[in-house]
Amino acid sequence: MKRLWFLVPLIAFFALALVLAVGLKLDPREVPSPLIDKPAPTFALPRLDDEAATIRLADMRGKVWVLNVWASWCVACREEHPLLVAFSKKHLVPIYGLDYKDKRADANGWLERFGNPYDASLFDSEGRVGIDFGVYGVPETFVIDQGGVIRMKHIGPLTETVIATKLLPMLERLKKPDA
Amino acid sequence: MPERLLHVLCAAALALLAVASTAKEAAPEAADPALEARMTRITSELRCLVCQNQTIADSNAELAADLRRETRELLKQGKSDAEVVDYMTARYGDFVLYRPPLRGTTILLWFGPATMLVVGAGVLFLVLRRRSRMAADAFEPDEDEPAEGELADLHDDAARGATRA
Numbered sequence: 001m002k003r004l005w006f007l008v009p010l011i012a013f014f015a016l017a018l019v020l021a022v023g024l025k026l027d028p029r030e031v032p033s034p035l036i037d038k039p040a041p042t043f044a045l046p047r048l049d050d051e052a053a054t055i056r057l058a059d060m061r062g063k064v065w066v067l068n069v070w071a072s073w074c075v076a077c078r079e080e081h082p083l084l085v086a087f088s089k090k091h092l093v094p095i096y097g098l099d100y101k102d103k104r105a106d107a108n109g110w111l112e113r114f115g116n117p118y119d120a121s122l123f124d125s126e127g128r129v130g131i132d133f134g135v136y137g138v139p140e141t142f143v144i145d146q147g148g149v150i151r152m153k154h155i156g157p158l159t160e161t162v163i164a165t166k167l168l169p170m171l172e173r174l175k176k177p178d179a
Numbered sequence: 180m181p182e183r184l185l186h187v188l189c190a191a192a193l194a195l196l197a198v199a200s201t202a203k204e205a206a207p208e209a210a211d212p213a214l215e216a217r218m219t220r221i222t223s224e225l226r227c228l229v230c231q232n233q234t235i236a237d238s239n240a241e242l243a244a245d246l247r248r249e250t251r252e253l254l255k256q257g258k259s260d261a262e263v264v265d266y267m268t269a270r271y272g273d274f275v276l277y278r279p280p281l282r283g284t285t286i287l288l289w290f291g292p293a294t295m296l297v298v299g300a301g302v303l304f305l306v307l308r309r310r311s312r313m314a315a316d317a318f319e320p321d322e323d324e325p326a327e328g329e330l331a332d333l334h335d336d337a338a339r340g341a342t343r344a
Contacts, residue, residue, distance in 0.1 A: 028231060029231075031228065031271065031272060031274045032272060032274075033271075033272060034268065034269060034270070034271070034272040034273075035270070101241070126245075127241075127242075127245050128249075131242075131245060131246065131249060131270060132270065133270075134270035134271050134272075136228035136229055136242055136271065137228070137229065
């Protein structure tokens with residue numbers, strides 16, 4: 001037993017190396033949101049396509065819905081956009097856009113060009129609602145439940161894997177009546 | 180020759196100018212210097228999420244500018260420093276704090292390095308003490324260990340060297 005003591009530093013080294021290796025693999029951009037399982041911040045914003053109409057958080061009560069933060073200046077948004085358009089065609093849940101720090105004309109033109117997956121987009125020109133939602137890297141996607149509680153947040157563009165392994169299972173779980 | 184010197188001086192001046200213009204920090208919209216100073220003090224303790232190794236006070240990212248604006252407005256509303264920090268952590272989590280709070284999840288962060296240092300020093304101390312109590316024959320002799328007489332000479336040399344230095 002005593003002869004094995006010389007292995008201790010070696011084992012300690014490997015343990016430390018393993019911890020550091022795992023640390024290297026973590027994405028520092030994936031900051032856990034403190035908003036998960038908290039009520040979504042209230043908002044009242046004009047619609048992107050209709051300045052006069054206002055959309056409020058209260059309008060969404062009783063629905064499971066997806067909030068996708070996007071902007072016409074955002075390159076990664078264009079990457080996820082076809083997936084979002086395809087997803088919207090399944091008509092699983094209402095999808096609302098939060099057009100973040102954008103110009104109205106640019107944003108409407110962008111949707112015309114690339115397709116509009118949104119039931120409606122909220123126009124957040126100052127980015128204030130974005131800040132309330134803790135947005136720091138467009139695109140971001142939130143899932144909000146019937147009671148207005150944020151249940152999921154995805155930072156960065158949606159991918160097929162994210163939709164299949166994160167988004168769809170979450171929606172399925174939330175849409176069950178007893179959930 | 181003086182002409183060449185002039186060229187060198189001009190180049191140096193231009194280089195300095197370039198450095199000075201890029202080194203400028205995110206421009207403050209100074210209306211109320213006291214408020215601005217308070218805003219800068221608070222935001223220099225907060226991490227910008229876009230460029231994660233800069234503070235919100237230093238960063239030129241648009242989000243940082245927006246958060247400076249929000250901070251300014253919160254302060255104008257009479258909010259305390261702690262309330263501003265709460266506003267940020269409610270949205271972005273403890274991650275924005277350059278001084279993370281002491282919690283169950285941050286114990287390792289706060290005390291890990293000191294603990295490792297103490298444990299390491301303790302192990303070193305125990306090992307050295309044990310070795311110092313061992314008899315000389317517990318160690319293999321060094322191959323080039325000088326014989327007794329040579330050792331005395333070496334001591335003399337060392338002493339002389341020390342006085343010279």
